Structures are given as structure tokens and as C-alpha cells.
Amino acid sequence: MSRLASRVIALVGVFVLTITGLVTASVAWAAPQPEAGTVLSTTDITDRRDAKVAGAGKVIAMTYLSEDPKGQLIPVRGTVMIPAKAPRPGGWRVLGYAHGTAGLGDQCTVTGRMGFEGRYDDWLGPWLKDGYVITATEYAGIGGPGVHAYLDGEVSGKNVLDSVRAARTVVAQQGGSTSSGYITSGASQGGHASLWSASLAGTYAPELTNVGGVASSPPVNIADYFQLLRPGVPPVAVPDYVTYFSYVMAGLKVARPDLDVDSYLTPLGRKVVEDAKTLCYPNQGRATRGMNVGQLIARPFDQGPLIPALREATGVPTSGYGAPMLVQQGTLDPVSFAPLTTQFVDEMRTDGADVDFRQAQAGHGLGAWAETEALQWSNAQQWPGR
Incomplete structure (x- = not known):
């Protein structure tokens, strides 16, 4: 082979390697990045013992992406309950449910067994029977990678909002449709998470319509x-x-x-x-x-x-609420003290929040009546397409 031919072959090789490198870099640069709320997996658990709450037509266990305390997206577990009732025009409304304290360990999951002995039938059943999809997060670190950062409000608030995003995908996969409107609700730890979700809604999930938020017995201050x-x-x-x-x-x-x-x-x-x-x-x-x-x-x-x-880590914002809030509080609560909740609500109102504050002579667990009251309050709000 002549020296000229060798040089030509070498130059062609360099050209091919350069083009290959540029194409590879371009593909890598263009590769879609994972987004919060992306559904990673789903399993239909409708027929599984203890999975079904009264009023649910289907129950889907899901894993979706949401943030951990480091701000990294990790797999988070949750459950989506789809009503047996036909949707309203415009799709089912969505309730982002934040469960109360169950523990931090991987075995302390709640959402896949809410049908156990009918314990949630009186609590969440009315929402399903009224045509709400319920999406319930386990929170980052419970049943998944990492350790749960209990009462880290920003993390749990984002976990709830991402579960709403994920639920809309899951419902679509099942052939249904949801409204862009959603509401959050929870008691105790869940009330804390619901407040954080509502305060973050406008900036973290602006593509959705936050209709309101409910917080019962929230640990504030x-x-x-x-x-x-x-x-x-x-x-x-x-x-x-x-x-x-x-x-x-x-x-x-x-x-x-x-x-x-x-x-x-x-x-x-x-x-x-x-x-x-x-x-x-x-x-x-x-x-x-x-x-x-x-x-x-x-x-x-x-x-x-x-x-x-x-x-x-645990403080709750008093501003940033773009939708009405319902706060329910027991005057005899030995964990989330009524005077601190009253002070917090006063600060929210001073900062411009629209808060309906209701107190009852009760302890920390307000009972199923609080969720029934929350459902009535939710239906009185301004929903998209109404």
C-alpha cells in the first residue's frame, strides 16, 4: 500500500470516529431526562385482599418518581383508586391523599391495604362514591430507597403533588380521564403534607389546577x-x-x-x-x-x-396558598396543640390565605366525619369546567 493511500485511510478513519462521536454526543444530549411524576410501574391489585375501599372500581399500585431530601428523583410507592362511578363531564376529580403517621420503615406501608376490615370505607369511601380518583403516596423512603424523612414538609408535599401527576397517567392507561383540578387532604402527618402541597402547588405543579387543600390536626410550629x-x-x-x-x-x-x-x-x-x-x-x-x-x-x-x-425542616409556610384551605382542629388535641394551630391560621390569613378554620371538641383523631365534612367543602369549591 502506498504512503498516500495509508494517509487517506487514516483520514477517513478519523472522520468516521469524529462523526460517530458527534452523533453519540447529540443523542445523549437529546435523550429525555426523567421527570417528577413519571410512572415507573403499575400493578392491578383490585382483587387483592384488603386493597379495595368501598366505592372503588379498580385499585392500582404504582411506583413513580419524586424527590428525596437531597432533591434527587427516586422511586416512590403509591396507590391509585379509580371510582366505580362514571366520571363527571371533563373527567374524574382527583384527591391527593396524604396518610397519617404509620412509621418510617419499609414495612410501614399503608396505601395498598386501605381496604383492611373496611377501616377506610367511612373515611375515603364517600370520595370514591362521589366520583373522585384517590391517589395516595407512601412518601419517599417508605417501601423504597432511602429512609423516610418524617415531617420534612417540602419532600412530602412534592411526593403528594407528584402522585397526582402520576395518577393522571395511571387513569389514562386504564382508559379513563381526569380533570386538571385536584384537591389534597390529610390528617396529622398527612395534614402537614397537605399544607405543604398546597403552598407548593403554583410553583411546583403549575400545569395542574389546585382547587384547594384540607389539613386536619396538622403538626405546625x-x-x-x-x-x-x-x-x-x-x-x-x-x-x-x-x-x-x-x-x-x-x-x-x-x-x-x-x-x-x-x-x-x-x-x-x-x-x-x-x-x-x-x-x-x-x-x-x-x-x-x-x-x-x-x-x-x-x-x-x-x-x-x-x-x-x-x-x-418541619416548619410550614404561611404564604403561597393560591387556593382556599380548610383546616380542622380538635381543641383537646394532645399532639398538635390547638393554640399553635390557631396561631398558624392567623398567620396564614395575615399573609393573604383564604382559610376556613373549624374547631371541634375532640382529640388528635377527629374521626370519619372530618373527611365527610372535607368532601362537602371540596364540592363547594370552583372546579375546572364547572
Whole structure:
């Protein structure tokens, strides 16, 4: 082979490699990026024991993408319940349901077994019978990668909104259609998540129409009373309060790994908080029976960075609500204190929120009547196409 021919072949090789590299780079650059709310998988569990709530025609377990505390998209589990009732003109309305405290561990899932012994029939059944698709998230870290950051409001709020996005895809896959309008609702931890969802709706999910939000017994301003905690205080055992405390501390450790939470805890406190990562609510309650929070604390919580970090992670915005809100509160609530909720609602109103605040002589669990009241309130709002 002549020297000229060798050079020609070499130049052709370089040209081919360059073009191949440019095409590969172009394809990589153009490849679609995963988006929040993308459905990764679905399973029809309608006939599975304990899956079906009264009024549901189909029940679909799903995995979808949503954010974790680091802002990364991860697989999150959830369940979509499609009504047996035919949709309204314009499609079924959507309820983004945020469940209450069940635990942080992977086995502490709730949404795929809401039909157990009819426990949710009185709570969520009326929504289904009225023609609402219900989408319920497990929250990031429960039954999926990572550890659940309990009461990290921004994460749970986005998890709820992404479940609404995902539910619309799931319903379409099943041959149905949904309205662009949705409402969120939840109690306790779910009330906290529902508030965050409503405050984020306009900026995080602007393609959807947030009709309103419902929050029952929401834990707001919890840093205000956690800052009173110190060694030996409180000195009495309050039923389930150690469980709640342990979940808050475990969630803070996930949300703020840079914070030395253990330095505020006694050896017993560290064990209880470590157990909270895996023990679901009933088991953690049994494991901590007879303990009091004061036993778990090694130094005052108002010293150092703990309270500012807790306030940042768990605090709820008082502004940003572009749709009406219904807040329900028990005056005898031993966990989410009525005076703190009243103060929070006053701040929301000062910041321009439209809040319907209703109180009842009740404790932390308001009962199924609260969801029935929420449904009536929801139907009175302005829905797209109405």
C-alpha cells in the first residue's frame, strides 16, 4: 500500500470516529431526562385482599418518581383508586391523599391495604362514591430507597403533588380521564403534607389546577414546643408521645445529616430513635410504653443548632396558598396543640390565605366525619369546567 493511500485511510478513519462521536454526543444530549411524576410501574391489585375501599372500581399500585431530601428523583410507592362511578363531564376529580403517621420503615406501608376490615370505607369511601380518583403516596423512603424523612414538609408535599401527576397517567392507561383540578387532604402527618402541597402547588405543579387543600390536626410550629424540652422534661409518660418524638428526631437526622442529633440524646434516647427507623407505629408504641420524653434527652434542645434546623425542616409556610384551605382542629388535641394551630391560621390569613378554620371538641383523631365534612367543602369549591 502506498504512503498516500495509508494517509487517506487514516483520514477517513478519523472522520468516521469524529462523526460517530458527534452523533453519540447529540443523542445523549437529546435523550429525555426523567421527570417528577413519571410512572415507573403499575400493578392491578383490585382483587387483592384488603386493597379495595368501598366505592372503588379498580385499585392500582404504582411506583413513580419524586424527590428525596437531597432533591434527587427516586422511586416512590403509591396507590391509585379509580371510582366505580362514571366520571363527571371533563373527567374524574382527583384527591391527593396524604396518610397519617404509620412509621418510617419499609414495612410501614399503608396505601395498598386501605381496604383492611373496611377501616377506610367511612373515611375515603364517600370520595370514591362521589366520583373522585384517590391517589395516595407512601412518601419517599417508605417501601423504597432511602429512609423516610418524617415531617420534612417540602419532600412530602412534592411526593403528594407528584402522585397526582402520576395518577393522571395511571387513569389514562386504564382508559379513563381526569380533570386538571385536584384537591389534597390529610390528617396529622398527612395534614402537614397537605399544607405543604398546597403552598407548593403554583410553583411546583403549575400545569395542574389546585382547587384547594384540607389539613386536619396538622403538626405546625412544632419547634416552638420542642425548644422547651430538656433533661427530665417532660417527666411524665404521655401515651404514644415518645413514639411521635422518636419519629421527629429520626426524620430530622435524615433531613439534616450534618446535624449531630445524637449529642442531644441519652443512650436510651439514641436507641429509641434508632429503633424508630424501622419499627412501625404500633410496635414502636409497645417498645416505648412507660417511657417519658425527658428520659431521652441529654441536654436542652434550645442550645445550639437543633431547634433552628428542626424549624427549617418541619416548619410550614404561611404564604403561597393560591387556593382556599380548610383546616380542622380538635381543641383537646394532645399532639398538635390547638393554640399553635390557631396561631398558624392567623398567620396564614395575615399573609393573604383564604382559610376556613373549624374547631371541634375532640382529640388528635377527629374521626370519619372530618373527611365527610372535607368532601362537602371540596364540592363547594370552583372546579375546572364547572
